[in-house]
Amino acid sequence: MAERLDAPPRRDSAAVVGGVIRPAGPSTQARAMQRILPAAFILLLLAIWEVVARLGSVPQYILPAPTAIGARVVSSWGTLWDATLITTGEVLIGFAIGVVLGIGLAIPIAYSPLVRNTVYPLIVASQAVPKIAIAPLLVLWLGFDIWPKIAVTALMVFFPVTVTAAEGFSSVDRNLLDLLRSVNASGTQIFFRIRFPHALPHIFSGLKVGITLAVVGAVVGEWVGADSGLGYLLTYANTLLDSTLLFAALFLLIVLGVVLFIAVEFAERVLLPWHHDDSVALGN
Amino acid sequence: MTSGAPGSALLDPAASAHIAVRGAAKSYRTARGGAQEALASVDLEIPRGQFVSLLGPSGCGKTTLLKLIGGLIPRSSGDLLVDGEPVEAALRQRKFGFVFQDATLLPWKNVVDNASLLLDITGQRNSRDRVRSLIRIVGLEGFEDFYPAQLSGGMKQRVSLARALALEPEILLMDEPFAALDAITRDRMGEELLKILDGSRTVVFVTHSIPEAVLLSDRVVVMSARPGRVVADVRIDLPRPRNGEIRRSPLFGELEYRLRSSIEDAPGGRDG
Numbered sequence: 367m368a369e370r371l372d373a374p375p376r377r378d379s380a381a382v383v384g385g386v387i388r389p390a391g392p393s394t395q396a397r398a399m400q401r402i403l404p405a406a407f408i409l410l411l412l413a414i415w416e417v418v419a420r421l422g423s424v425p426q427y428i429l430p431a432p433t434a435i436g437a438r439v440v441s442s443w444g445t446l447w448d449a450t451l452i453t454t455g456e457v458l459i460g461f462a463i464g465v466v467l468g469i470g471l472a473i474p475i476a477y478s479p480l481v482r483n484t485v486y487p488l489i490v491a492s493q494a495v496p497k498i499a500i501a502p503l504l505v506l507w508l509g510f511d512i513w514p515k516i517a518v519t520a521l522m523v524f525f526p527v528t529v530t531a532a533e534g535f536s537s538v539d540r541n542l543l544d545l546l547r548s549v550n551a552s553g554t555q556i557f558f559r560i561r562f563p564h565a566l567p568h569i570f571s572g573l574k575v576g577i578t579l580a581v582v583g584a585v586v587g588e589w590v591g592a593d594s595g596l597g598y599l600l601t602y603a604n605t606l607l608d609s610t611l612l613f614a615a616l617f618l619l620i621v622l623g624v625v626l627f628i629a630v631e632f633a634e635r636v637l638l639p640w641h642h643d644d645s646v647a648l649g650n
Numbered sequence: 651m652t653s654g655a656p657g658s659a660l661l662d663p664a665a666s667a668h669i670a671v672r673g674a675a676k677s678y679r680t681a682r683g684g685a686q687e688a689l690a691s692v693d694l695e696i697p698r699g700q701f702v703s704l705l706g707p708s709g710c711g712k713t714t715l716l717k718l719i720g721g722l723i724p725r726s727s728g729d730l731l732v733d734g735e736p737v738e739a740a741l742r743q744r745k746f747g748f749v750f751q752d753a754t755l756l757p758w759k760n761v762v763d764n765a766s767l768l769l770d771i772t773g774q775r776n777s778r779d780r781v782r783s784l785i786r787i788v789g790l791e792g793f794e795d796f797y798p799a800q801l802s803g804g805m806k807q808r809v810s811l812a813r814a815l816a817l818e819p820e821i822l823l824m825d826e827p828f829a830a831l832d833a834i835t836r837d838r839m840g841e842e843l844l845k846i847l848d849g850s851r852t853v854v855f856v857t858h859s860i861p862e863a864v865l866l867s868d869r870v871v872v873m874s875a876r877p878g879r880v881v882a883d884v885r886i887d888l889p890r891p892r893n894g895e896i897r898r899s900p901l902f903g904e905l906e907y908r909l910r911s912s913i914e915d916a917p918g919g920r921d922g
């Protein structure tokens with residue numbers, strides 16, 4: 367024990383890496399197992415699937431084998447890649463619009479109980495409406511091109527962003543706000559220096575939900591009226607009973623969703639290094 | 651009177667009162683339209699340089715009184731003067747420094763930037779040297795670049811104290827600043843606070859710990875609940891400078907006993 371019990375421990379007494387103390391986590395072996403086991407589990411599932419599809423009497427149009435799907439991804443790569451690019455474009459534009467809309471809506475909601483009480487029921491109602499039901503309407507309004515897909519995507523994305531951002535903007539400690547008002551901090555200062563950075567971890571939870579919903583939104587938009595994109599490819603393959611192509615398109619959709627999700631998580635780690643406290647508090 | 655406050659201050663408090671609370675009261679409107687009295691009319695004169703503790707059970711309005719003094723919440727009635735002027739003027743002149751039970755640091759800013767927050771907000775960006783020396787004074791030298799998540803509770807409160815002192819306030823308002831710390835750290839922090847302040851500022855310190863109030867204060871104002879009001883005003887005539895040793899003195903124990911009795915004798919004191 368140091369002489370002053372709550373005194374900062376000396377810097378050289380712990381493994382400080384870049385100012386951050388790393389916990390003495392699980393051993394290398396245990397960590398390796400934690401990586402291997404999930405991968406092994408997925409491989410096992412794929413193997414069972416393969417065996418069932420090959421040995422069972424399941425016709426290919428009901429359940430194609432994973433290897434057949436893999437082969438189809440390679441052989442139809444050109445078509446699949448073009449469709450992926452188109453869907454990715456819709457997802458990203460719709461996501462961006464949804465995020466801007468969501469944060470923009472969250473600000474008045476966080477600041478005004480009147481706006482909150484007025485707007486929230488409408489927002490919740492907008493989410494209760496099945497997107498697949500209004501997508502044809504959006505096609506009617508916005509045309510057959512990329513805009514109805516972007517609209518469905520943005521509609522799905524803005525909701526989690528609005529809710530989390532509003533929560534983030536309004537959950538700043540009261541005492542801290544009092545402190546800032548005691549030095550006559552302006553509303554702009556409080557918003558940009560305190561509320562917004564404080565809300566960022568909340569917003570990022572919304573973004574992570576939003577990015578996966580964005581992929582769903584773009585596909586729903588394409589189902590209703592499109593001549594390109596992965597969602598279009600899904601309906602196209604379905605009408606032809608070309609299940610291998612359908613699964614190949616599904617596979618790329620999954621990859622797209624996972625890659626975008628990881629990208630958002632990566633952005634969070636880079637932008638909010640202080641939020642991921644895999645560091646341990648010093649002393650007592 | 652002990653060191654830090656002029657000896658004449660208590661003889662003629664009105665003449666040199668740094669803070670004068672006159673009939674200040676606070677009531678809140680309840681959901682059903684009634685009024686809940688949080689603080690009955692309070693009169694209190696605090697001379698310059700005095701360390702006053704507001705002591706009492708939870709719900710006795712001590713935090714409410716502190717916030718009234720600091721102008722953070724509007725009072726329902728009465729007057730509040732700082733240096734003979736209304737409290738609003740004192741707020742404009744930034745005479746107050748605040749420390750709360752939670753350190754309320756910004757997790758995305760390091761120790762220096764957190765301690766500089768109020769200086770940055772008020773546009774005094776060239777005061778970094780002062781902040782660095784304050785960080786030394788509160789005992790955080792070497793931790794300037796650390797983030798709050800990397801600090802212990804006691805260290806966070808040190809940053810919070812440095813942040814409050816950075817604006818060089820005449821009056822320090824502290825709302826149970828050490829209540830969330832473990833008992834050992836709490837005692838140490840109290841002793842260090844005495845060293846850091848060195849009787850140079852007027853301090854209003856809210857606590858529900860009797861030994862803490864005795865150790866730190868020149869004077870302890872005992873409050874009781876429902877509605878909050880002052881039930882005793884006890885001078886702590888222990889010599890300064892003080893350190894942990896003073897806890898062993900017979901006078902310390904006697905003062906603790908007196909304060910405990912006045913809390914228990916107040917209506918509702920025993921169950922509060």
